[in-house]
Amino acid sequence: MQNLLNSNLQTTVLMHADEQPWIASPQAGVMRRLLFRIGEEQARATSLVQYSAGSQFTPHVHTGGEEFLVLSGVFEDEWGSYPQGSYVRNPPGSQHTPRSPLGCTIFVKLRQFHADDNQRVVAHLPMEGSQMLWHDANEEVWLHDVPPGVALNVDNIQGLEVFVLNGTLHGDGFTLRPWSWMRLPPAAPLHLEGGEPGGKVWVKHAALDLGF
Numbered sequence: 001m002q003n004l005l006n007s008n009l010q011t012t013v014l015m016h017a018d019e020q021p022w023i024a025s026p027q028a029g030v031m032r033r034l035l036f037r038i039g040e041e042q043a044r045a046t047s048l049v050q051y052s053a054g055s056q057f058t059p060h061v062h063t064g065g066e067e068f069l070v071l072s073g074v075f076e077d078e079w080g081s082y083p084q085g086s087y088v089r090n091p092p093g094s095q096h097t098p099r100s101p102l103g104c105t106i107f108v109k110l111r112q113f114h115a116d117d118n119q120r121v122v123a124h125l126p127m128e129g130s131q132m133l134w135h136d137a138n139e140e141v142w143l144h145d146v147p148p149g150v151a152l153n154v155d156n157i158q159g160l161e162v163f164v165l166n167g168t169l170h171g172d173g174f175t176l177r178p179w180s181w182m183r184l185p186p187a188a189p190l191h192l193e194g195g196e197p198g199g200k201v202w203v204k205h206a207a208l209d210l211g212f
Contacts, residue, residue, distance in 0.1 A: 005037040009159070009208040010185050017048050017179040029055030035181045044111040044211050046161075048179065051075070051106075056099030064212045065113030066090040069125075069202060071165070071179075073104030080122070087133050087141075089113075089121040092212075107163055107179075107202075112211035114138040125165075125200075139206040146194035146201065154190040159183070159208035162190065167199030176201070183208065 006013045015035050022031040026041065029052040036046040044064065048071070068075075070086040077096040082088055084104075090096065092113050114136075123133050125143050134141040146152045146169060154160065162182040169176045169192040176182065176192070176199070184190060185208065192201070 002034060002037060003040055003043070005034050006183070007036070007038050009183075012185065012188060013181075013183045014174060014176075015181050016177065017181055018177075020048075022050065025049070025057075027055065027057050030057060036183070039111075042111075046109045046112075046181070047107075049106050049108050051098075051100035051104050053103040054101060055103075056097060059095060059097040061093065061095045062090050062110065063092060064111030065092045065117060066094070066108065066110055067112070068106045068108040069163070069165070071105045071107055073100060074102050075100055075104045075106055082122070085125040087121070087123045087125060087143075089117075089119070089134060091118045091120055093118075094120065112206075114210060115212060133202075138210060139204065141205075142203045144201050144203055145198070146192065147198045148194045148196050150194045150198075152190070152192045152194070152201070154203060154205075156184055156186060156189050156205070158206055159186050160188070160190055161204040161206075161208075163202045165200040165202060167197060168195035169193065169199040169201060170195050 020033040031050045033048040038044045067089045070082050075082045077098050130144045164176045164180045166178050
């Protein structure tokens with residue numbers, strides 16, 4: 001497995017996660033598609049993770065925090081059950097035993113929290129419209145619902161990440177589709193337009209080197 005992937009934070013990156021291979025994790029039945037990684041098994045990482053029905057990960061502590069979106073199925077741990085459309089933030093030092101009796105796929109970011117972030121968050125994505133999911137002094141996280149032909153223009157001071165949940169969005173010379181992931185360095189603004197039938201996109205404003 002690659003220890004460094006898209007590790008140059010000063011460049012714009014676009015990856016279509018559906019084109020990436022599934023890579024086995026240390027736990028049977030748990031596979032990963034890698035988007036960003038700095039480190040070995042304990043890494044700062046952004047990935048898609050797929051749990052087959054009945055699989056689980058061993059208990060572990062999130063030293064630098066964990067943030068995830070449930071893309072399909074139902075994710076579970078000892079704290080609760082999280083169906084498709086759930087957004088969860090587990091702060092640094094939190095511990096759990098993730099599992100999925102029925103199977104699920106999640107988009108997950110590891111070790112990319114500020115050290116002072118100590119709030120656990122569980123939110124549910126809106127069926128329609130845009131909504132702020134989280135904000136503090138270090139981050140701002142949104143879900144944007146972009147209708148066909150409507151522009152989404154986002155200023156970029158700290159750094160931006162984009163992940164498409166469904167639909168299509170068009171940029172200057174590129175198209176984002178479900179499970180497309182894009183990262184832009186500071187001062188590179190985001191200009192998108194909703195395609196047919198529009199698109200839902202998760203957008204995170206935060207310093208790209210945030211984490212430990």
